[in-house]
Amino acid sequence: MRWRRPGRCTDRGGHGLSDVAQLVAGLEEGDRRSIARLLTLVEDGTPESLRDLVAALHPRTGRARTVGITGSPGVGKSTLTNAVVAELRSRDRTVGVIAVDPSSPFTGGALLGDRVRMQGHHADPGVFIRSMAARGHLGGLSFATPQAALVLDAAGFDVVIIETVGVGQSEVEVAQTADTTVVALAPGMGDSIQAAKAGILEVADLFVVNKADHSGAGKLEAELRGMVEMGHETGAVDGWWPPILRTVAVRGEGIPELVDALEQHHAHLESSGALVERQRHRAAHTVREIALERVRGSFASIGGADDPLIDSLATQVAARDLDPYAAADALLVALDPEVG
Numbered sequence: 001m002r003w004r005r006p007g008r009c010t011d012r013g014g015h016g017l018s019d020v021a022q023l024v025a026g027l028e029e030g031d032r033r034s035i036a037r038l039l040t041l042v043e044d045g046t047p048e049s050l051r052d053l054v055a056a057l058h059p060r061t062g063r064a065r066t067v068g069i070t071g072s073p074g075v076g077k078s079t080l081t082n083a084v085v086a087e088l089r090s091r092d093r094t095v096g097v098i099a100v101d102p103s104s105p106f107t108g109g110a111l112l113g114d115r116v117r118m119q120g121h122h123a124d125p126g127v128f129i130r131s132m133a134a135r136g137h138l139g140g141l142s143f144a145t146p147q148a149a150l151v152l153d154a155a156g157f158d159v160v161i162i163e164t165v166g167v168g169q170s171e172v173e174v175a176q177t178a179d180t181t182v183v184a185l186a187p188g189m190g191d192s193i194q195a196a197k198a199g200i201l202e203v204a205d206l207f208v209v210n211k212a213d214h215s216g217a218g219k220l221e222a223e224l225r226g227m228v229e230m231g232h233e234t235g236a237v238d239g240w241w242p243p244i245l246r247t248v249a250v251r252g253e254g255i256p257e258l259v260d261a262l263e264q265h266h267a268h269l270e271s272s273g274a275l276v277e278r279q280r281h282r283a284a285h286t287v288r289e290i291a292l293e294r295v296r297g298s299f300a301s302i303g304g305a306d307d308p309l310i311d312s313l314a315t316q317v318a319a320r321d322l323d324p325y326a327a328a329d330a331l332l333v334a335l336d337p338e339v340g
């Protein structure tokens with residue numbers, strides 16, 4: 001199929017190229033308001049502004065280490081993130097955080113909770129924390145989150161942490177936008193069963209049994225160890241055996257060990273070549289998403305149920321004047337110049 005070069009003269013919804021360029025310049029000077037506005041563009045921008053933004057940012061990224069922290073609601077992801085941020089700061093690393101709100105943006109509950117728990121870093125210029133709503137993004141959350149991480153990477157943060165609730169496939173995808181994925185569990189929450197269901201065992205580079213001050217932490221750890229061993233019968237994946245760490249995030253216990261393990265995993269990714277491989281895998285995913293989104297957009301404009309072309313093709317197919325494959329061909333030919 002022939003793809004036309006996308007047009008550039010579309011409505012940019014008030015965010016022109018110069019706006020983006022100005023914000024990117026601000027970003028490079030470490031201006032926090034520019035970072036915040038770029039993240040808002042990722043959340044609310046038009047497809048065109050997002051395109052300009054990604055084009056401007058992409059060459060400036062690739063430096064940050066990205067860490068995904070996922071797990072069921074309430075296991076202590078935000079508390080863990082907060083403690084990891086503090087530990088990283090004590091090691092002189094700057095940190096950007098994207099906390100993906102599991103609930104609707106209108107309830108405010110989780111957002112407020114995250115803000116309260118993370119406010120300790122508010123005055124620190126080496127930390128930037130942003131909550132993102134899980135709904136209403138162009139191309140979905142699994143598309144918006146990596147773009148937001150791109151903004152923080154370009155802003156020069158050494159480490160970018162993405163906190164997501166691991167309950168479904170889209171969250172697993174979000175976790176996979178990170179170089180290192182931490183799966184957090186807590187005793188007494190039926191987590192191990194849920195972990196197996198959601199397939200997060202496969203994406204975990206590291207397990208954290210948080211709330212180790214609660215009874216049942218040992219049992220959960222043993223259960224998890226059994227599952228890891230069963231899941232990796234053939235041996236370690238890419239030479240890495242996911243460690244299981246115990247933490248009491250509210251007291252900062254086990255956090256230095258967790259950060260050590262993050263560093264070890266990153267070193268392993270670099271030395272084994274898996275880092276480059278993961279980044280290529282993610283790039284392929286992003287390119288596919290963008291292309292599919294564009295095709296979907298074109299279908300929305302010409303292939304809708306009440307589209308005259310569809311209408312006429314349907315009539316011909318129903319009248320046996322045309323077979324459905326030939327009709328689809330005709331539709332795709334009409335679609336082609338629309339793509340972009």
Ligand SMILES: Nc1nc2c(ncn2[C@@H]2O[C@H](COP(=O)(O)OP(=O)(O)OP(=O)(O)O)[C@@H](O)[C@H]2O)c(=O)[nH]1
Nearest residue numbers: 072073074075076077078079210211247248249250
């Ligand atoms: N006892 C104990 N409580 C903890 C620990 N870590 C977190 N908590 C508490 O558990 C509750 C939930 O913690 P959060 O950090 O908000 O959990 P979360 O996983 O981010 O929750 P969501 O973002 O809503 O999914 C809070 O009341 C924390 O204070 C821990 O190690 N031990």
Ligand SMILES: [Mg+2]
Nearest residue numbers: 077078114163
């Ligand atoms: Mg949270």
